[in-house]
Amino acid sequence: MKWTPTENPNSTIVPGKMRSDRQELPEGFTKEDADKAEILEAKILAASRSRTARSASATNVLAAAAPTDCITYFPARQYQVCGEIRVKYDSLGNVNSFLLWPTSGNITNPDGVGQRVTFVNGPIYWHPNAGAHPVVNHFMMKWGELSWEAGYLGYPTTDEIVLQSSTDNIGRRQEFQGGHVYWHPTRSNLNAVRGAVLSKYLATGAQNGPLGYPKSDEIGLPDGVGRMSSFEFGNIYFTSQTGAWPVLGTSDPILGKIMGKWAATNYEQGPFGYPIGDEQPQVGTSGVKQDFQGGTIGWPTELTDASDDIGTDWDYYEYDETSCDSCGDDDRITVTGPAHLNVPQPPPTSSDPNGLSGLAENNLSLIGDPGENQMPSCDAVTSDPNAESGELIFCTPTPEMLEREGLADGQARLNDANDWNSYLQPFCKSLPQRVWAGNRAYQCMWREDWTFIYQRNTQNPIPGETPVGRLHYVQEHELRAPWKSPNSAWTGKSAIHFLQGGVSGAATEALLSIRMTCSSSGTGCPVSGPGIGNMPIATNPDAETTFTVTNAGLTSGMQVTNNLKNTFYFSHPQTDPVSWDVPEARYPEVRCDRNDRDQGCVVPAAEPILDMTTRPNASEHAAHIGNAQRSGLPGGPGGVPLSRATGTQAQTNRNNTCNRVKELRPAGKDCDEYPFASTYQGGSVPGTRTWEGSEVALPNIPVLDPADPDNLGAPGTSMSYISSRSNRSGGGVLN
Incomplete structure (x- = not known):
């Protein structure tokens, strides 16, 4: 209902003539309440008429009522609203306002001076030095949290104010004797700002300035001297000695602007102490600087060089990559020599006592299970009379077979003859074979292998039997793990060299291919590169292929490990199965990760040395x-x-x-x-x-x-x- 004073209210109950007899009452009020309220209105009206010569109309009389006058708002018969609170209530629309009906009369506050009246949707508070103002919803909650008028905020001095903004006009502020309270549904936590910090905040443009909305009440700092209020885009710091000054940015030491650099020195507890001025533009640049008790901090750090004092002990470290493109490289190889890693490789023959069974005993396993094309040891193969005429079988000779052929001293012969044209870095050829070595960014390994070919249906490939074909070759493998690379990518190379006289007999018709497999602790590590497929061996004694392993999609703080194996395999028109795998190369584990600035990969087993x-x-x-x-x-x-x-x-x-x-x-x-x-x-x-x-x-x-x-x-x-x-x-x- 729309409230109006009762016209000519009855001073006693007149059956059938009361206002409650001709008007529907709001929910929650009884006829008894309404009739008593009408009688009270009549008494107040009579008292008011005795003090005014104006029209006897109830509406006119009440409109002219003095601030000390009290009014009963029909049908709320038990409560009278008096004085400045009543004037404020009427100015808002009284029962037709957001406050609705009173739920109390004037109550004197504990200080013995101020008063309040409660309404359905909140109170109005009054103090002679502050006026009368409603405090409702979020602001009432925050004010109560800070002890109402007894706290440092004191009494309200304004109603709730809608804040003008370039983005939404949603925020609100209410002012109190001791500070302001701000609210925004997404940008503020309903916080109070006061004192010198409030004065500085208002001077910067308040919520429309560089600080945005407040995000905390005022906080005492660990030294027991300073105080701080936090805002969306920075903080304001205050001491009685230094005054109140904003520091913009976040605590992020890389991207947090001046605040981030100050945070890296432990804020006011560090060597720079408290701010003593506003942020200022750095003349001639797009950067800024700010003075503190202990010096000046500038941002971005490109402003900092050896000739000025802007910066901090800890800074956004840099070096000139145009003159030092290898500054982050590992110096281990030149300082102490390459690190030898423990990456067990399949032996030259599966009859070796430290062969596949030995690997399993050491809790080491292949990456994936060996397939049916795994090349067998020659001493494990017997003839098959049912095989087709001319069908061949590939196998790995035993040490005894190599010795009978005069080939057991293969490594010495290789070094002496110099017939291995290595594609690796110079130190790699001097390594023991099947041993990975290098540093965290570069690793290499080589191995010598033999493959014999026999007739499947007529020969038992045992010592004493002459193979119909023979392959003698060296595998080379390397990896390069750059410490900074897009998509945390690293690269590798695999090569095979068929030595002088190392392709004979039926082997001259063999073809070579390569198979690469990568497994990852992350979402995958795809391998890309040209590869080698069905390459004729007889006309390509040296072959190499490069590849790239990527780890796309890493987020800041994420770390993955990659495990790779490469397998060369031979095929021949007279073999069954079609292809035969030579002993594979297992690569060292590569760790790739990403931080806020960079991403890249390293070989973690090789401890780096930086010279x-x-x-x-x-x-x-x-x-x-x-x-x-x-x-x-x-x-x-x-x-x-x-x-x-x-x-x-x-x-x-x-x-x-x-x-x-x-x-x-x-x-x-x-x-x-x-x-x-x-x-x-x-x-x-x-x-x-x-x-x-x-x-x-x-x-x-x-x-x-x-x-x-x-x-x-x-x-x-x-x-x-x-x-x-x-x-x-x-x-x-x-x-």
Whole structure:
């Protein structure tokens, strides 16, 4: 119903003449309630008429009522709404407003000054210094959470305000004596902003400024001094000493802008302290910078070079790939020689006591089951009188057969005759055969094999029987796992060399093909490449094929492993079955992964060695590493290796080391720590040391002589000031 005052209300109950007799009552009200409300209206009207000379109309009298007057809103007979709250209620439409009917009269609040009246859909609060304002829905909930008028917000000073926005005009704000409360269904968590932080927020444009909507109430910081409010696109920080200043971005150390770089130094607890100014444009660039108590931070990091002081000890590490396209490569081969891996290969003959049965006993297995085309050992084959005339069988000769033929010293003869034109890197040919070796990015392996051919229906291929054909060849295999590659792809090469005199008799009609199979812990690892198919052996003594294994679809933080095998196989017009597999090549396990910036692959079984002395612009970084290792810290060649840590652990390590050094960095210098923060060996507080001429200011730590350092052992951390350029160039290699 639409509420209006009762016209000429009865001061006593007159049967059949009451307003309730001629008007339907709202749900929840009885005739008794309505009749008593009408009598109360008559009393209030009489009192009001005695104070005014205006028209006796009830509507006119009530419209002219003084703020101190009370009104009963028919048919709510038990409650009178008085004073400024009544005026506010009427201005909103009283019972026709969103508040509906009163559910209380004026109630004095616990402070003894303010008042409130509750209604069906929320209260109106009043205070002489704030006025009368409804507080409903989300705002009532948040205000109650903060102790209503007794909390720091105090009384409301405005009604709920619709916020203008360039996107939706959905947000709301309500102002209180002690701050503002903001609400948006998707962009805010219903948060209060107050004090100096609120003043700064309003000065930036509030929700339409660079910070967006608030995402938290004001939070006390761990030092017990500063305070912070979080917003969609940054935070505002405040101390009484520094004032209130926004820092834009997120905590992401790579993409989080100035906030991300500050976060990497442990926020206000790190060497930069609190912000002391707004973000400013970097003249002549598209970048920005911001001043903090301990220095200036710039973003993006391309602004940072050795000649300025913008940046942090930890930064978006970079190196110049145009002048150092191999900076991330593994130096193991040149420093200590190739790493030999344990990747068992099928033996030359299946009668070898360490053959397939031996592999199974060592819990090693083939990738896939050997098919019916697996080449048998020659001593396991007998003649078949029912075979067609001229039908041939391929088999692998036993060592005794090779010895009878004068072929047992095959490797020595190969090296002496130099008739193997290797396609691999030079060190590979000197490896023992069937042994993979190299580093995390390059691996190679070779193996010598023989295949004999016999007549199936007339010959028993035992020692003493002469084969009708013979193949003598070397398989070569390599893989290249780039540490940065699209789709986490790695490449390989397989080659076969038929040696001088190694194709004879019936073998001259044989054809060669290759089969490649990859299995993955992920969604698959398809192999692509030209391959070899039915190639005539007699006219192609050397053949190679390249291939690529891809791991598309990796997301940040995802890691997969690949296992590959390559099998050469022969076919011949006179054989049954049609094709015969030679011993396969099993590749080392390849691990591929992706982080927020890059993706790529490595051979994890080969621990990498990085020779920082060969990296451009990293000489001071390399010198510090050398000093630290000579003082007893791990990571040197032949010593205890460093192991990569998670991002969370790396941040903890930084907080335990250089982020403890709160002094302003010397111009153009960074604090460098070793072992690296990105390793599990890094971040040790016990055993901290620094160096003469570049020492960092921490109490009670030894200062060592770089020319003759004491061996303090491990665990521990070495810290030194080095040039920003050298620190970040070295960090780019690690990253």
